[in-house]
């Protein structure tokens with residue numbers, strides 16, 4: 001059974017119960033008021049038509065009726081009639097006596113000149129003794145008794161009571177008012193039903209159609225999150241789920257794209273040296289290398305190509321392991337100045353050969369300890385310095401290394417006066433396989449993985465890496481490392497700087 005039907009049934013049930021309670025209350029009230037169980041049926045009639053006078057008025061009326069039956073001529077005795085009228089006056093009623101068409105007595109209570117015309121005519125069998133009538137805006141209830149005087153003249157005695165117009169209107173409109181009240185209950189019920197179905201069933205339907213969208217693979221829709229009730233919260237949770245799902249699908253697509261690109265880049269980069277090697281081996285096989293010198297040259301080329309291949313495979317392997325976070329970092333406390341001194345010593349001979357001056361820029365006076373994986377940090381350093389030497393195009397070549405320390409971090413700068421990097425390339429150089437000169441067969445022969453690896457390593461240390469460069473002037477690479485704490489230096493993941501470009 002749908003919620004809509006359940007709600008409809010429960011509201012209709014509630015409506016019937018309230019109507020029943022309404023009727024029951026009214027009947028109990030009547031029974032309590034009249035003390036008669038049958039009177040409920042005639043409640044309206046009995047109370048308002050047969051019994052228009054109060055008890056007090058009624059008892060005076062009965063006295064007058066008794067008099068009319070037994071001593072009718074007494075009903076011409078003005079003194080007696082005034083006595084009765086006085087008694088009636090105290091309860092805001094009045095007396096009227098008629099003999100034939102002549103007025104014998106009229107109470108001054110009402111001050112109503114048209115009273116006589118409106119009184120009902122003589123009727124000896126006294127069928128109709130209680131009723132109401134109105135004169136203009138004023139309403140009256142009466143009890144009447146018709147009799148004959150001793151001389152046979154027709155006499156009528158009336159006890160009249162003026163009623164409030166409001167009471168009279170209520171009496172007349174009572175059936176309509178009851179219908180109206182029941183109507184209000186029914187309408188209120190219908191409106192409540194509508195309100196609940198709109199606030200419960202509609203959002204639920206919306207939610208269901210949203211799940212259908214998701215089943216169909218459509219994640220690009222937004223749920224209406226206006227309501228703040230439980231269903232609103234459910235919709236909000238659903239909306240969050242949809243967003244997460246969308247993000248993860250996007251991420252998966254992106255990953256897929258990256259994987260394809262990676263495979264295509266790898267095959268491209270592997271093919272070049274392999275084609276070369278194949279070419280030279282074919283040359284040897286076909287007897288092109290016919291002298292020992294030529295043979296030597298060919299073999300040397302093949303050897304250097306296999307070295308390139310080896311380097312490439314090695315870089316790829318390292319990069320993918322770092323990317324998959326499969327290589328653990330072995331952190332220790334490293335004296336950064338000594339570490340850089342060692343690196344420079346190691347490269348000294350190679351740099352001298354290429355005519356590059358590798359020296360300190362700003363060297364801290366005392367050593368500073370950082371938390372680092374020595375081997376990986378060295379790899380990052382060599383990648384950066386290797387670039388500086390590969391992309392050098394000046395006559396006076398230099399590479400400067402500087403260290404700056406803040407209370408928590410150490411920043412290392414490697415500055416060169418090489419060819420620089422254009423502003424279009426600058427944001428991309430840390431991407432894998434990205435090389436500023438597009439041709440993949442350049443003499444520098446790089447695969448574009450060096451800086452991607454350096455970034456992985458520095459970020460693995462919890463630090464960051466960035467670059468600033470001016471085309472034709474030179475380039476500076478910066479990276480940060482966390483300083484050792486007094487307690488022995490543990491590694492955490494916060495970033496020291498927010499505007500790093502790495």
Ligand SMILES: Nc1ncnc2c1ncn2[C@@H]1O[C@H](COP(=O)(O)OP(=O)(O)OP(=O)(O)O)[C@@H](O)[C@H]1O
Pocket residue numbers: 315383387388389391416418419420421429434435436437445446447448449450451452475
């Ligand atoms: N010091 C620098 N001066 C000028 N250009 C640079 C410098 N460092 C990097 N680049 C540019 O950034 C690109 C990416 O460098 P990266 O080290 O990642 O790759 P690569 O040196 O080409 O190849 P690999 O390092 O894998 O052998 C380089 O191809 C080069 O165009």
Ligand SMILES: [Mg+2]
Pocket residue numbers: 383386387446449450451
């Ligand atoms: Mg490089």
